[in-house]
Amino acid sequence: MKDHIFVFGNWKMNMTEKETAAFFERFLPSCHATKTYRDCRCSVVVFPPYTAIPETRNCLERYYQRQKTQSPVAYGAQDVHYAQQGAYTGEISLPMLHELGCTWVLLGHSERRHIFNETDESISRKVCACLDSGIRPVLCFGETLDERETKKTQEIVTRQIASVLSTTENHPERNRLVLAYEPVWAIGTGRAATPEDAQEICRFATGILKQNVSFRTLTIPVLYGGSVSPANAKELLSQEHISGLLVGGASLKPDSFVEIVERAMEGNAESPQ
Numbered sequence: 001m002k003d004h005i006f007v008f009g010n011w012k013m014n015m016t017e018k019e020t021a022a023f024f025e026r027f028l029p030s031c032h033a034t035k036t037y038r039d040c041r042c043s044v045v046v047f048p049p050y051t052a053i054p055e056t057r058n059c060l061e062r063y064y065q066r067q068k069t070q071s072p073v074a075y076g077a078q079d080v081h082y083a084q085q086g087a088y089t090g091e092i093s094l095p096m097l098h099e100l101g102c103t104w105v106l107l108g109h110s111e112r113r114h115i116f117n118e119t120d121e122s123i124s125r126k127v128c129a130c131l132d133s134g135i136r137p138v139l140c141f142g143e144t145l146d147e148r149e150t151k152k153t154q155e156i157v158t159r160q161i162a163s164v165l166s167t168t169e170n171h172p173e174r175n176r177l178v179l180a181y182e183p184v185w186a187i188g189t190g191r192a193a194t195p196e197d198a199q200e201i202c203r204f205a206t207g208i209l210k211q212n213v214s215f216r217t218l219t220i221p222v223l224y225g226g227s228v229s230p231a232n233a234k235e236l237l238s239q240e241h242i243s244g245l246l247v248g249g250a251s252l253k254p255d256s257f258v259e260i261v262e263r264a265m266e267g268n269a270e271s272p273q
Helices: 017-034 050-067 094-099 110-114 120-133 145-149 153-168 195-211 230-237 254-266
Strands: 005-010 042-047 073-077 104-107 136-141 178-181 222-225 244-247
Touching: 005 104, 005 222, 005 254, 017 050, 017 254, 042 104, 042 254, 050 073, 094 120, 104 120, 120 136, 120 153, 136 153, 145 153, 153 195, 178 195, 195 222, 195 230, 230 244, 230 254, 244 254
Parallel strands: 005 042, 005 244, 042 073, 073 104, 104 136, 136 178, 178 222, 222 244
Antiparallel strands: none
């Protein structure tokens, strides 16, 4: 059994308010039932588009108020700017996310890097800003197909992770960092990395952390993302160095996302005495 499992759902540019409400109407009862596993160590987090965050909060609050319990499902944003405020048209700040109750942020997603040309430097600044603000950052990293075929995977992964470690190694909240390996060639393609491939790079990422004296003794989770489905979730999670899953398309469908959550909880719940 692992210390903790994370199941994240990245909705990307999908889900209106109405669709968000319909999703949670089906997802929450099933997820709540799944959460009855005794002593389960699993965190479920959804990352809606900015416009669906208020409805996400409302759905969670309404449902779990009726259940008279705190929500086991958290939510976050898909990106954030590192500045607190200013002339950054179209951007969202950390104080805005705090006001919406967000506790997580995805950073450095491959689509942000390769479509919107985000740099390692800007991503590192965002990670630091999140740690400063108390919102937990999820650093995404991974290689393209061309980089993989030219055997540059370790070079790319090292650069992307080391950039963040160098700017956060003295941060008092650095233990709140989470990593997510997302091979670009496996995102939205239906071509998932094999469990062995995913395990190899997640283990390599853990090795990078252990080489940094400031992170050596910390337990930093390393997740896998890229065409995750109910069919491959259990085998991926069985790998020693994979601490959770970052789910894309399958997280848009309540039934498939619940199945993935169930696979995670089945493998990480203690049996009743």
